[in-house]
Amino acid sequence: MLASRLAAVGRTVQLQVRRNFGASAVVLQKVDPIQQLFLDKIKEYRQKDIQKEAATDPDMLNELERLKGMYKVKAGEDMTTLTVPSYQDIAVENIDLGLTTTSDGVEVTTE
Incomplete structure (x- = not known):
């Protein structure tokens, strides 16, 4: 059984x-190199077609002009790209808690 x-x-x-x-x-x-080239060209063509359509679409241009007025965009500034903000670290001061460390690593309160 x-x-x-x-x-x-x-x-x-x-x-x-x-x-x-x-x-x-x-x-x-592995992908056939000819097939990969064909797929890359299709993606490239599609991306160019989308960019061309966005540049000539009157509704999109009107919306961009409205947003430029709303957000007070300077002349020549591109509204279709994102800006990357830069941040700076804030300097932090040490806070004295009244503790001192001895040579053997023990913290002692000094009051």
């Missing part, structure tokens, strides 16, 4: 391994 169950489990595992190997072999293959 145990042997028949083990045989059934073995056949099931063998079937699953065969199926998974067949499915993963396609995924693990």
Whole structure:
């Protein structure tokens, strides 16, 4: 009885391994360079098409002009790019808690 169950489990595992190997072999293959070039050109063309459409869309231009007036944007400033803010660390002073550290690392209150 145990042997028949083990045989059934073995056949099931063998079937699953065969199926998974067949499915993963396609995924693990390297991309054909010609196919990759074709995909890159499609992405590039699509990006250029989106930028061209945004530059000639009258609704988008009207909205940008409205926002420029609302936020008082200077002439020549590009509203379609994000600016990266720069932050500076604040200098923090040491706070005297009345504690001193001795040579052996023990903190002692000095009051």
